[in-house]
Amino acid sequence: MSARKMLFIILTLAxxxxxxxxxxxxxHLESTDESFLIAGDAAGYWELGQHIARGxxxxxxxxxxxxxxxxxxxxxxxxxPGFPALLGxxxxxxxxxxxxxxxxxxxxxxxxxxxxxxxxxxxxxTRTGLLAASAxxxxxxxxxxxxxxxxxxxxxxxxxxxxxxxxxxxxxRETFETRPRLTVAALAGLAGCAAVYVRPGWLPAIPLFAxxxxxxxxxxxxxxxxxxxxxxxxxxxxxxxxxxxxxxTGHPVLTTLWGGPSLYDGLHPGxxxxxxxxxxxxxxxxxxxxxxxxxxxxHYRAAAWDFVVSQPATAARLAVIKVWRFLKPWxxxxxxxxxxxxxxxxxxxxxxxxxxxRGAWLHWSSPWSWLLVAGPLLYFVALHxxxxxxxxxxxxxxxxxxxxxxxxCRERGAP
Numbered sequence: 418m419s420a421r422k423m424l425f426i427i428l429t430l431a432x433x434x435x436x437x438x439x440x441x442x443x444x445h446l447e448s449t450d451e452s453f454l455i456a457g458d459a460a461g462y463w464e465l466g467q468h469i470a471r472g473x474x475x476x477x478x479x480x481x482x483x484x485x486x487x488x489x490x491x492x493x494x495x496x497x498p499g500f501p502a503l504l505g506x507x508x509x510x511x512x513x514x515x516x517x518x519x520x521x522x523x524x525x526x527x528x529x530x531x532x533x534x535x536x537x538x539x540x541x542x543t544r545t546g547l548l549a550a551s552a553x554x555x556x557x558x559x560x561x562x563x564x565x566x567x568x569x570x571x572x573x574x575x576x577x578x579x580x581x582x583x584x585x586x587x588x589x590r591e592t593f594e595t596r597p598r599l600t601v602a603a604l605a606g607l608a609g610c611a612a613v614y615v616r617p618g619w620l621p622a623i624p625l626f627a628x629x630x631x632x633x634x635x636x637x638x639x640x641x642x643x644x645x646x647x648x649x650x651x652x653x654x655x656x657x658x659x660x661x662x663x664x665x666t667g668h669p670v671l672t673t674l675w676g677g678p679s680l681y682d683g684l685h686p687g688x689x690x691x692x693x694x695x696x697x698x699x700x701x702x703x704x705x706x707x708x709x710x711x712x713x714x715x716h717y718r719a720a721a722w723d724f725v726v727s728q729p730a731t732a733a734r735l736a737v738i739k740v741w742r743f744l745k746p747w748x749x750x751x752x753x754x755x756x757x758x759x760x761x762x763x764x765x766x767x768x769x770x771x772x773x774x775r776g777a778w779l780h781w782s783s784p785w786s787w788l789l790v791a792g793p794l795l796y797f798v799a800l801h802x803x804x805x806x807x808x809x810x811x812x813x814x815x816x817x818x819x820x821x822x823x824x825x826c827r828e829r830g831a832p
Contacts, residue, residue, distance in 0.1 A: 420543050424534055427547065431530045431554035435523030439564040443516040452515070454752070455809075457694070459566040465496060466504025467513070475501075490703055492710055493665045494674040498658070499575075499614035500568035519564040526563030526570045529816055530554050532577035537820040539584050540786045548823035552769075553816055558762055562812050572616040573813035578608035580789060580817055583626060586643055587785050602643040606650025613655065616813075617672035618804075622796045623651055629788070666711045674710045677717035683739060683805045684721040686728075690738035691749065692805045740798055742806030746770075749807060762808075769815065769822050776825030787824070790817040 442454060453459035461477055468475055477492040503525075504518055511517040530553045537546030553559050563570045582605035586598060609623045627644040655671060662670035682692055697703060702713045725732045742749055746766035747759040777787045788795075794814035801810060 420547060423547050424531075424550065427534070427550050427554050428527055428531060431550075431560070432523060432527040434555065434560045435526050435563045436520060438561050439516060439519035439523050442561075442564055443519060446515075453566055455565060455567060455750075461496065462501055462504060462566055462568065463515075465498070465501035466508050466518075469498070469501055469505030470508035490706070490708065490710065492674070492703075494662050494670055494710060496675065497614050497617050497673060499611065500571050503571055504566070515566065518566060522564050522566075522570055525574050526559070527554075529559075529563075529570065529574040529577055532574065532581055533816050533820060536577060536581050536584060536790065536817065537823055539581065540790065540820065541780075541824045544827070545820065545823045548826055549819040552819045552823065556765060556815070556819075558765070558808070558812060559815060562809070567809070568615050569809060569812050572612055572619070573816050575608055575612035575615060576619065576793060576813055577816055579605055579612055579623075580793075582608055583630065584789060586640075587630065587789070598639070598643055599646050602646040603650050606647040607654065609647065610651045610654030613651070613672070614658070617676070618797075618800055620651075620672065622793070624648065625796070626789075626792065629792075630785075666709070668711045670711070674714040677714035677721070679804055680721040681717035683735065683803060684724050684732060686724065688735055690735055690742050690806055692807070736802035739801050739804070739806035743798060743801045743808070743811055745808065747808075750809075769818060772822035772825040773818050774825070776821040776823070779825060779827070787821050790820040792817075794818050 446452065446454065453463070464477060465475060467473075474491075475493065475498060477495045503521070507514075507518040507521050530550045533553050534546040534550035537549040539546075582601055585601045586605065609619070613620045613623070627647055631640045631644055659669065659671050662668075666674070678694065678697060681696070682688070682694060683690070685696065702708050702716065746763040748754070748762055753759075753762075773791065777791065780787045794811070794817075797810060797814050804810075
């Protein structure tokens with residue numbers, strides 16, 4: 418069977434599984450009279466999407482039944498607008514219909530599988546691309562999470578687009594000399610910027626990838642202008658959002674004003690490595706008219722770092738706990754603790770880890786190839802030594818890691 422037919426079957430399977438998951442999740446929530454499976458973040462995203470669809474100010478006002486938001490000041494820079502804009506499009510086109518939004522996310526998750534195929538084929542071989550896409554298509558965690566009202570799947574797709582463009586720039590001079598490299602660098606910048614508009618934590622990773630490419634490039638004279646174009650596109654792309662934030666807050670805010678509370682969530686007395694925003698209710702800062710969104714963000718940032726300085730041993734212990742929660746093969750969330758869920762997810766994740774390690778070993782002499790696809794996971798591991806750890810935050814990095822795992826399936830020396 419040709420690779421094109423195999424790919425068509427894989428993508429059809431991926432879309433079918435995600436479509437079924439969208440219906441199952443929707444019916445389950447309807448039967449329990451709940452709106453979202455992971456209510457806190459999803460409710461905020463949905464509210465912002467509604468504001469966008471209706472042409473209302475982009476801010477979180479909170480629902481009357483939301484304990485964290487009740488009587489709080491409007492949060493005008495709470496989230497990056499990328500994912501809410503997607504939800505706003507769905508709401509504008511099809512109304513307040515979560516199932517429609519989940520089906521749209523199913524399409525995006527299927528697109529992610531296609532990009533995994535392209536990335537694996539470009540870095541390793543067509544067979545590797547097909548194997549990686551197959552694994553992503555049938556993975557219960559990736560298929561199930563694709564249809565949740567969360568930013569993970571959209572971010573993963575944009576991340577893959579960024580990696581694919583960067584991979585094109587790393588190909589040898591003989592196979593990629595005549596193509597417009599600066600155009601590809603600009604496309605990488607666009608994809609990277611779009612990913613930051615969905616998940617701001619990706620912003621520091623972009624210059625890290627760029628620096629690694631310059632250092633490892635066979636031609637720095639060629640790589641430096643390409644990296645310059647990539648970084649310039651990211652900077653220009655973020656300017657409209659930064660300008661809007663300046664107008665709203667009177668302060669330079671490149672991403673959001675939720676970083677401080679998120680940082681404190683992972684670094685404070687009593688922190689466990691899991692997310693628990695109860696301190697926002699207890700502190701009551703968002704209900705104090707003397708506070709602003711900016712001053713609250715700065716307060717929690719300072720408090721988090723004061724905790725690290727005053728209790729470095731506790732912070733180090735928390736870092737280990739958070740890394741374990743991030744990498745743990747089975748889920749920590751209480752709604753996913755059935756024995757068959759634990760066995761299914763753990764078995765698949767352990768296989769992913771072992772095959773990825775073997776893939777890196779087999780391709781140790783070509784470090785750029787395996788580091789490119791393993792890089793997101795390594796970056797997020799480091800990031801979540803500071804922020805809270807969870808399987809959910811690992812999922813976007815699993816797509817590209819499956820490329821390395823697929824590369825680890827072949828015999829050593831085989832094409």
